[in-house]
Amino acid sequence: MLNQFLADAVEFLPTLLSGLGLTVGITITALLVSVILGLTWALMGMSKFAVVRGISRTVINVVRGIPIIVQLFYIYFVLPELGIRLDAFLAGALGLGIAYSVYQAENFRAGFASVDPSLLEAAQSLGMSEHTILRRVIFPLAIRVSLPPFGNTAIMLLKDSSIASTITVAELTRAGQLLAASTFKNMSIYTLIALLYLLMSLPLTFMVSGLERRFKRK
Amino acid sequence: MITLKNVSKIFGDRTVLRDITFEIAKGEVICLIGSSGSGKSTLLRCINGLERHDGGDITVEGIPVSPQTLKGVRSKIAMVFQRFNLFPHRTALQNVIEGPVHVLGRAPRDAEKAGRSLLERVGLGDRCDAYPSELSGGEQQRVGIARALAMNPTAILFDEPTSALDPERVGEVLKVMRGVAADGITMIVVTHEMSFARQVADRVLFMDDGYIVENGSAEEVLTRPRVARTREFLDRVLNPV
Ligand SMILES: Nc1ncnc2c1ncn2[C@@H]1O[C@H](COP(=O)(O)OP(=O)(O)OP(=O)(O)O)[C@@H](O)[C@H]1O
Ligand SMILES: [Mg+2]
Numbered sequence: 001m002l003n004q005f006l007a008d009a010v011e012f013l014p015t016l017l018s019g020l021g022l023t024v025g026i027t028i029t030a031l032l033v034s035v036i037l038g039l040t041w042a043l044m045g046m047s048k049f050a051v052v053r054g055i056s057r058t059v060i061n062v063v064r065g066i067p068i069i070v071q072l073f074y075i076y077f078v079l080p081e082l083g084i085r086l087d088a089f090l091a092g093a094l095g096l097g098i099a100y101s102v103y104q105a106e107n108f109r110a111g112f113a114s115v116d117p118s119l120l121e122a123a124q125s126l127g128m129s130e131h132t133i134l135r136r137v138i139f140p141l142a143i144r145v146s147l148p149p150f151g152n153t154a155i156m157l158l159k160d161s162s163i164a165s166t167i168t169v170a171e172l173t174r175a176g177q178l179l180a181a182s183t184f185k186n187m188s189i190y191t192l193i194a195l196l197y198l199l200m201s202l203p204l205t206f207m208v209s210g211l212e213r214r215f216k217r218k
Numbered sequence: 219m220i221t222l223k224n225v226s227k228i229f230g231d232r233t234v235l236r237d238i239t240f241e242i243a244k245g246e247v248i249c250l251i252g253s254s255g256s257g258k259s260t261l262l263r264c265i266n267g268l269e270r271h272d273g274g275d276i277t278v279e280g281i282p283v284s285p286q287t288l289k290g291v292r293s294k295i296a297m298v299f300q301r302f303n304l305f306p307h308r309t310a311l312q313n314v315i316e317g318p319v320h321v322l323g324r325a326p327r328d329a330e331k332a333g334r335s336l337l338e339r340v341g342l343g344d345r346c347d348a349y350p351s352e353l354s355g356g357e358q359q360r361v362g363i364a365r366a367l368a369m370n371p372t373a374i375l376f377d378e379p380t381s382a383l384d385p386e387r388v389g390e391v392l393k394v395m396r397g398v399a400a401d402g403i404t405m406i407v408v409t410h411e412m413s414f415a416r417q418v419a420d421r422v423l424f425m426d427d428g429y430i431v432e433n434g435s436a437e438e439v440l441t442r443p444r445v446a447r448t449r450e451f452l453d454r455v456l457n458p459v
Binding site for chain 1 (some may be wrong): 317358
């Protein structure tokens, strides 16, 4: 049986690896989008203007309240009717990035909230500008709190990138599905897929716990 | 160098500073005393603009304190905090050079050299690379003072700099503060250390319910206070039950 599995692995891996490439691409792009938007929502949430805080809260509640798959369908099938046409990869990455931005916003918010306000007063007393305070005090302290949950969010995003298969992106899951449908080698193929996902997520997991340990010390 | 004229501060419906008027000459050391909630911290915080005063005028070397002038004001006035407020992710030396490098734009190498000699001066020459969490309260506060001195300020505001310290650590911080006073730096010190006030202060101000009710030499205020409230307060501080 192991021999059979290895033979299947040799046969199917090339196809699966090209799917894996798309999975990595979509995950990294979506991660980037989610960080930029998440940071935006988090910073807006701390604004001194109630309107800006309100917008941030509304966006977060709306995005969090809609299933990711529906968001992807909306971007891929509905936006074209409004004249905005994105290819499947871009629609998937953008949709996942938007969906995940609200979790990132919460990670960043918790990080910012962890910064002792008395440190900001110390920084202000030194004459630091708001921008310098962000760069020299808030970010470096907040990141200690934000990074571990950020890692967990990245792992979830990696797995959820398989949702992009529903809008025809031939990423890892979809590539496997197509192979399985034509060869009926379900066991080999889905085992391979599971192993490939683990291969990507386990290093992330170790990185997260490593970071957690390192920040706990200082 | 610092003047306050009819300064008031209101939090919500609570008036915390009332008609505060006094002047501080360059190089003068002033101790500010008064019971909890009388407005001492708020007064200090208004002088360097951490809190915006609602009425009256505050000037620092002729510059009126306002949101537009904060940068200039803060370049002349440093602050030392009760709870030290050191940056926990930076070593003692990094805390000291943070302002010089990232506010004043000094070259890191020069700032480090100056920072080391400042830390030496406060008795921490061998602790430059320690993080705040690795320092005792007294050591942290001395780093706090070195951080203030590194900005080369004309005045330093001290808000109860020894109140969070173990009793046996108070002396080392007061000693450093005496050194600062001897260097001719203007100081406003909120403190309950009456012996420090008596020996170092040029003047003692007593605050009660937002008013300054005594303003005189340490000798006058501490031994011959004008109002009963001061006597009661001194009695409580000097003879705690
Ligand atoms: N940000 C704020 N918002 C509302 N009220 C405040 C604020 N800061 C201070 N107060 C109030 O102003 C009054 C004076 O406070 P302040 O901290 O200046 O007193 P203090 O003399 O420094 O007292 P302590 O000796 O306890 O430090 C207090 O009643 C306090 O509750
Ligand atoms: Mg106070």
